[in-house]
Amino acid sequence: xxxRILITGATLPSGERADLLLAEGTIAEMGSVAxxxxxxxxxxxxxxxxxGLVDLHTHLREPGYEQSETVLTGTQAAAAGGFTxxxxxxxxxxxxxxxxxxxxxxxxxxxxxxxxxxxxxxxTVGLKGEQLAELGAMARSRANVRVFSDDGFCVSDPLLMRRxxxxxxxxxxxxAQHAQEPRLTEGAQxxxxxxxxxxxxxxxxxxxxxxxxxxxxxxxxxxxxxxHVCHVSTAGSVEVIRWAKARGIDVTAEVTxxxxxxxxxxxxxxxxxxxxxxxxxxxxxxxxxRTALADGTIDIVATDHAPHPVEAKESEWQAAANGMVGxxxxxxxxxxxxxxxxxxxxxxxxxxxxxxxxxIGRLHGHGEAIAVGAAPGLTLYDPAAASEFDLRRLxxxxxxxxxLGRRLPGRVVATFHGGYATFLDGAVRPHEEVAxxxxxxxxxxxx
Amino acid sequence: MRHLLSTRELDREAAIALLDVxxxxxxxxxREVKKLPTLRGKTVVNLFFxxxxxxxxxxEAAAKRLSADVINFSAKGSSVSxxxxxxxxxxxxxxxxxxxxxxxxHASGAPHTLATSGWIDxxxxxxxxxxxxxxxxxxxxxxxxxxxxxxxxxxGRGLDGVRVLIVGDILHSRVARSNVWLLTTLGAEVELVAPxxxxxxDMTAWPARVGYDLDDALAARPDVVMMLRIQAERMHAAxxxxxxxxxxxxxLDDARFDRLPPxxxxxxxxxxxxxxxxxxxxxxSPQSTVREQVANGVSVRMAALYLLLSGERGEA
Amino acid sequence: MARAVLNQADITRxxxxxxxxxxxxxxxxxxxxxxxxxxRGVALARRIAETLARIEPxxxxxxxxxxxxxxxxxxxxxxxxxxxxxxxxxxxxIDGKTVVLVDDVxxxxxxxxxxxxxxxxxxxxxAVRLAVLVDRGHxxxxxxxxxxxxxxxxSTRERINVRLxxxxxxDSVTIGGGEG
Numbered sequence: 001x002x003x004r005i006l007i008t009g010a011t012l013p014s015g016e017r018a019d020l021l022l023a024e025g026t027i028a029e030m031g032s033v034a035x036x037x038x039x040x041x042x043x044x045x046x047x048x049x050x051x052g053l054v055d056l057h058t059h060l061r062e063p064g065y066e067q068s069e070t071v072l073t074g075t076q077a078a079a080a081g082g083f084t085x086x087x088x089x090x091x092x093x094x095x096x097x098x099x100x101x102x103x104x105x106x107x108x109x110x111x112x113x114x115x116x117x118x119x120x121x122x123x124t125v126g127l128k129g130e131q132l133a134e135l136g137a138m139a140r141s142r143a144n145v146r147v148f149s150d151d152g153f154c155v156s157d158p159l160l161m162r163r164x165x166x167x168x169x170x171x172x173x174x175x176a177q178h179a180q181e182p183r184l185t186e187g188a189q190x191x192x193x194x195x196x197x198x199x200x201x202x203x204x205x206x207x208x209x210x211x212x213x214x215x216x217x218x219x220x221x222x223x224x225x226x227x228h229v230c231h232v233s234t235a236g237s238v239e240v241i242r243w244a245k246a247r248g249i250d251v252t253a254e255v256t257x258x259x260x261x262x263x264x265x266x267x268x269x270x271x272x273x274x275x276x277x278x279x280x281x282x283x284x285x286x287x288x289x290r291t292a293l294a295d296g297t298i299d300i301v302a303t304d305h306a307p308h309p310v311e312a313k314e315s316e317w318q319a320a321a322n323g324m325v326g327x328x329x330x331x332x333x334x335x336x337x338x339x340x341x342x343x344x345x346x347x348x349x350x351x352x353x354x355x356x357x358x359x360i361g362r363l364h365g366h367g368e369a370i371a372v373g374a375a376p377g378l379t380l381y382d383p384a385a386a387s388e389f390d391l392r393r394l395x396x397x398x399x400x401x402x403x404l405g406r407r408l409p410g411r412v413v414a415t416f417h418g419g420y421a422t423f424l425d426g427a428v429r430p431h432e433e434v435a436x437x438x439x440x441x442x443x444x445x446x447x
Numbered sequence: 448m449r450h451l452l453s454t455r456e457l458d459r460e461a462a463i464a465l466l467d468v469x470x471x472x473x474x475x476x477x478r479e480v481k482k483l484p485t486l487r488g489k490t491v492v493n494l495f496f497x498x499x500x501x502x503x504x505x506x507e508a509a510a511k512r513l514s515a516d517v518i519n520f521s522a523k524g525s526s527v528s529x530x531x532x533x534x535x536x537x538x539x540x541x542x543x544x545x546x547x548x549x550x551x552x553h554a555s556g557a558p559h560t561l562a563t564s565g566w567i568d569x570x571x572x573x574x575x576x577x578x579x580x581x582x583x584x585x586x587x588x589x590x591x592x593x594x595x596x597x598x599x600x601x602x603g604r605g606l607d608g609v610r611v612l613i614v615g616d617i618l619h620s621r622v623a624r625s626n627v628w629l630l631t632t633l634g635a636e637v638e639l640v641a642p643x644x645x646x647x648x649d650m651t652a653w654p655a656r657v658g659y660d661l662d663d664a665l666a667a668r669p670d671v672v673m674m675l676r677i678q679a680e681r682m683h684a685a686x687x688x689x690x691x692x693x694x695x696x697x698x699l700d701d702a703r704f705d706r707l708p709p710x711x712x713x714x715x716x717x718x719x720x721x722x723x724x725x726x727x728x729x730x731x732s733p734q735s736t737v738r739e740q741v742a743n744g745v746s747v748r749m750a751a752l753y754l755l756l757s758g759e760r761g762e763a
Numbered sequence: 764m765a766r767a768v769l770n771q772a773d774i775t776r777x778x779x780x781x782x783x784x785x786x787x788x789x790x791x792x793x794x795x796x797x798x799x800x801x802x803r804g805v806a807l808a809r810r811i812a813e814t815l816a817r818i819e820p821x822x823x824x825x826x827x828x829x830x831x832x833x834x835x836x837x838x839x840x841x842x843x844x845x846x847x848x849x850x851x852x853x854x855x856x857i858d859g860k861t862v863v864l865v866d867d868v869x870x871x872x873x874x875x876x877x878x879x880x881x882x883x884x885x886x887x888x889x890a891v892r893l894a895v896l897v898d899r900g901h902x903x904x905x906x907x908x909x910x911x912x913x914x915x916x917x918s919t920r921e922r923i924n925v926r927l928x929x930x931x932x933x934d935s936v937t938i939g940g941g942e943g
Contacts, residue, residue, distance in 0.1 A: 197647025200579030270556030318554035758844030
């Protein structure tokens with residue numbers, strides 16, 4: 001039987017202060033808790049309590065690329081960032097394009113115990129864009145896959161995209177598209193614009209993203225399916241999505257923390273930490289993305305956490321891998337980008353980082369508002385702490401964070417998953433303890 | 448000067464100072480004894496990840512005439528082509544005690560990465576990186592223009608009011624980029640003419656006018672016409688239909704050359720595609736500076752190596 | 764505080780005397796090349812050449828030029844980067860000529876050592892002489908000036924400051940204490 005945890009004096013997203021008692025696999029009591037004998041007390045005075053964060057876009061790298069990340073280290077990074085669930089992208093080796101691989105992924109997540117690992121299935125076999133993967137088998141598997149994505153690659157063949165959108169209707173699935181027209185982005189190294197011309201780096205034009213999104217929302221409308229757009233990065237994409245939503249098309253969209261904060265001029269240093277796909281864009285794009293997140297055009301923040309080993313980034317820009325780790329820094333970056341700027345409040349943050357991603361991914365037991373009877377997944381965040389982001393904040397296997405050395409607001413203080421702590425007082429809890437608690441907790445919850 | 452990575456980082460004073468040192472080096476090239484003892488005991492590595500015999504021998508001559516020891520490190524057929532990283536290569540050079548590294552690389556920014564990574568202490572000279580910059584080429588072009596205009600009275604002068612027309616593949620040209628920054632820093636007016644497909648999409652930050660009509664631009668009687676090399680593979684990527692159409696529309700053919708005033712200099716960074724971007728008559732005319740450019744290349748590179756490798760390490 | 768050592772009249776007098784000494788030792792001004800070491804040595808070499816022409820107006824004029832030694836120095840990695848100056852050898856070169864090197868201050872002798880190397884790359888002089896406005900001692904090489912304007916024993920901590928009208932607007936030599 002896992003311990004009972006009493007969180008005292010937390011500030012809820014609504015702004016109210018409350019004590020919270022986590023017991024028996026649920027939020028057992030809330031408000032002013034009188035009877036908490038034997039409970040571990042966590043003083044949350046001055047801390048914001050958010051429902052456990054859900055990341056719809058995580059690269060856990062296992063199986064196949066364990067030098068970058070494993071399910072264990074990736075979910076430890078998730079815990080350090082306040083996440084209690086991550087959707088694991090399919091670009092592993094072997095690719096998550098069969099029921100076997102997605103079930104393995106899920107089992108690894110259970111064994112780790114730091115967060116719920118919900119596998120994403122590949123849309124096409126081997127992410128090759130040629131032939132549909134066994135979407136139905138993955139949906140019916142124990143992994144219960146509902147989100148399908150070739151992320152890293154665009155499903156660029158319009159006919160294949162149409163078929164995928166149609167096919168997933170059978171099980172309420174969604175296609176999460178990596179919108180990148182491949183011919184328009186051959187050899188692309190950074191955002192195409194004035195700066196790419198000066199730096200002599202091949203450009204990644206905004207239209208290569210926007211044209212795919214435009215095509216896909218029209219296809220989605222035509223076949224009456226559901227589309228999710230990964231890592232929206234341009235002001236033009238925002239306009240297309242806004243138009244599609246107004247038209248009633250069932251499209252959702254995500255933005256990464258880095259596209260909400262960082263701009264293309266960081267490429268001037270040729271420092272590969274800032275190389276990412278889609279690339280960092282102009283300040284105007286960042287502004288449009290923030291506005292779109294605040295007004296609901298963009299539904300969620302998703303990290304696109306993309307760990308890489310040191311050697312993949314210690315090179316000339318062109319040879320370096322795309323991607324940044326993002327789980328550990330996500331909440332602070334969102335805080336800086338949209339909360340400090342007054343565009344959103346903490347209830348909005350709970351919506352875009354917990355509730356909405358869980359809904360889009362059809363993930364149960366996550367994203368529920370903090371209330372008696374809700375799942376005991378919580379994040380305690382200290383909004384007053386501001387510090388230079390450093391290596392000690394990184395809990396995953398890789399350190400390719402663009403924020404190292406940058407001052408960021410706030411800090412995750414504790415993460416509770418299934419009623420037990422995965423991260424407490426700024427440290428990831430030991431795996432032995434977490435695994436033991438996980439076994440007990442899921443035993444209680446799932447009988 | 449710690450490194451020479453880009454002409455953007457040169458202010459007018461520094462650029463003129465370098466060109467003036469190059470004048471002294473050029474004077475040495477006219478003596479019987481062409482060698483100076485200046486860099487005796489220093490090691491200069493020519494690190495070439497891309498073939499370029501011309502640029503390599505120009506740097507090699509420059510280093511040797513300053514008495515430096517020269518090591519040529521060609522990436523072709525070496526461990527580099529077998530996947531060794533730039534970092535490992537750099538650390539090898541560091542262990543060998545390289546004082547200066549002249550790097551030619553297919554990736555834009557690679558010299559910048561080498562200079563700022565901390566992998567190596569040596570001064571870094573960019574000998575052409577991807578589609579970014581080729582600063583010594585621009586310096587030798589500026590030197591050549593200045594010499595033609597001012598002769599022995601060149602020292603201390605910029606290129607104020609000189610009108611330079613650069614024609615060709617601006618999008619992929621490191622020569623064009625380095626020249627645009629340097630020539631305008633020195634006071635020249637630069638105009639670029641190219642097919643619209645071979646111009647970066649957003650040129651608002653470039654201190655140069657951009658046009659598509661070569662005949663219009665030539666009618667304005669520029670002081671200098673610089674023709675860029677057009678690479679055959681561009682045709683296959685649909686930048687223009689074929690070489691005939693390119694030559695007809697954007698080549699300096701005989702008819703266009705004949706319309707130029709006899710004072711207009713004709714420049715080309717080499718190697719030339721005769722009959723494509725430049726007609727043989729223009730290339731071989733007295734107005735052509737092509738051979739001077741080669742000779743001046745050595746002087747300018749001697750100046751760059753001197754400024755880089757003399758002085759205390761770590762000096763700004 | 765800087766203390767005046769030579770004023771304008773003193774400098775002119777010293778250069779006139781040096782000019783006479785050069786004529787005497789060279790037995791006239793034929794085959795004489797005066798090479799000033801930049802920056803102030805060049806101005807001094809020109810003044811000496813003019814003085815020689817005044818003293819012996821009928822003789823073939825002595826030729827003045829400049830010899831930059833920057834690229835021959837042995838301390839390039841030890842000090843900040845020096846900007847070289849032009850070397851201008853008068854027409855006819857130095858082969859078979861008597862070359863008088865002219866500098867403002869003779870100190871360690873390293874500049875003159877570098878000048879020998881620079882000279883050797885230009886040709887083969889019949890003889891090389893050295894004229895300096897001030898000799899302040901502290902030689903680090905077996906080098907001695909043939910013609911000296913003024914011997915000025917100094918401490919290594921003192922700074923000798925030579926000003927010439929062509930470059931600085933007026934003529935003076937001062938000596939200052941403390942760190943230079």
